[in-house]
Amino acid sequence: MRLLGTRPERLATIPYRAAGPGGGTQNVQLAIERLKVDELPAGCAAVLATGDLQGVAPSPLGGKPVLLGIALADYLGVWAESGLLPPPDRVGVLLTGDLYSAPEADRRGASGAVLDVWLAFAAAECPMLFGVAGNHDEVTAAEVSELGPHVALLDGEPRSFGGLAVAGVSGVVGDPARVLRRREKDFLRLVGKAVEPAPDVLLLHEGPVGDHAGQRGNAAVRALLERRGPSLTFCGHVHWDEPVASLGDGHAVNVDARVVILVT
Template identity: 35%
Template sequence: MKFIEVSEEAFYEIEYKSSGRGGKIRKVVLPFYKAVVDELPHGISSFVITSDLQGREQNGKSNRLLGELVAEELSLLSALGEIPSVSFVALAGDFYDHPELHKLGGTGDVTHVWNAFAKEFPFVFGVLGNHDIVQEQKLASNTIVLDSSSTNFRGLRIGGVSGIIGRSDRNQRKTQQEFLSALAKVTNFKNDLILLHQSPEDTSNNQVGDIEITNHLLSKDSGIVVCGHNHWSKAFIEIGKNQVLNVDHRLYLVTTANALKSC
């Protein structure tokens, strides 16, 4: 599976509110993009990848986390025939924001977000970001949290590493050695899709990330690597033989050209 086209023009947007600096509430837009791959296994029409949906719905009394609203909107787009049916959702971490939107970078429970996607779509795979907490015993049965692990879904192999490099006594942090060991465990298999929360450093375009992750990817042919955590203005790059897509504050619908023609 390889990307042959990654759109830079959004086909849909959701307005939401988010914590800003200094306790200010921001009004933000989440763009939806389309990405075309050369092929998908039989039984997979499309899948969705996204991360860093740190906000809450702009309208409505329930004040739900943004991810819960996104799951509903995607389901509606599919029901209307505007996008192909979504076979699974891949989450790359950080889906929490405070109910009062009073502090940027809050950490909290995102179990409801995972379960919202699981309610609307056949399966949810993902990694946890450094601001995520989940109650694994309350996660829907059609969800898998990946951390130094891989799984197979209808012929597509998906691996992932949760968290970021940092002090291991803090939420979803690993020491550099722990993170790189986990990454090596995942990249030692031939995965079609690798989910990371922490991004590699994009040295070609001066985009922020971790250089040791970059160096590791340069030595591996791992296919498609998805990341978040740091926002890149240029979302789609290559590192060695890997295609890397940064989905921080973005959503991508990944499908084939033939599947798009049917919409």
């Protein structure tokens, strides 16, 4: 699965509340953007990739504000009815982690349980749901695996669906005494294992530095993936205004606080 273009097309936005940099909350917009690829996994008419959904929003189905990822899953049916997207049971989902927000969206860097976000996409009957955990997620692979045969939280091991091989590494580089953090050498070793043999898609929370100004990331991860990376790497953890960068023979796509819909 390779990109056919690097300039995403804006499809829609979702208003939500997120913690502000100086405390309190701020009103922001989640961009829903489209990129074209040469092929999709069998059984999918589109693939949705997203991460760092650290906010709350009302579901389009009504009720009190919920985690932004839950609201996003609820929007899939609404968008299908309007013709914006295929039906949810034809939309595969890739998650790059950090799906939690403080309930009032008033505290940055909050950590908490995110299984309900995974459950919302599974309940929407998305046929493929693979992802990694971010450093603020509280979720286990065992919990996620109970949601269906094609639902998996990845951390080094690959999974496949419809002919698409997907690998992923959870967490970030940091103090290994803290949850979902590894020494850089251990993180790189696991990334190297995940791309040998090379999958079609790699999911990371902490991803490579890009090739444009402002595309922050891990230079060592980039060096590794330039040598033997997949055609598509999805990441987050830090935000890129320009979401796409060249990476070896493929591309990196940053989906921090962004939704990218892949179509042919």
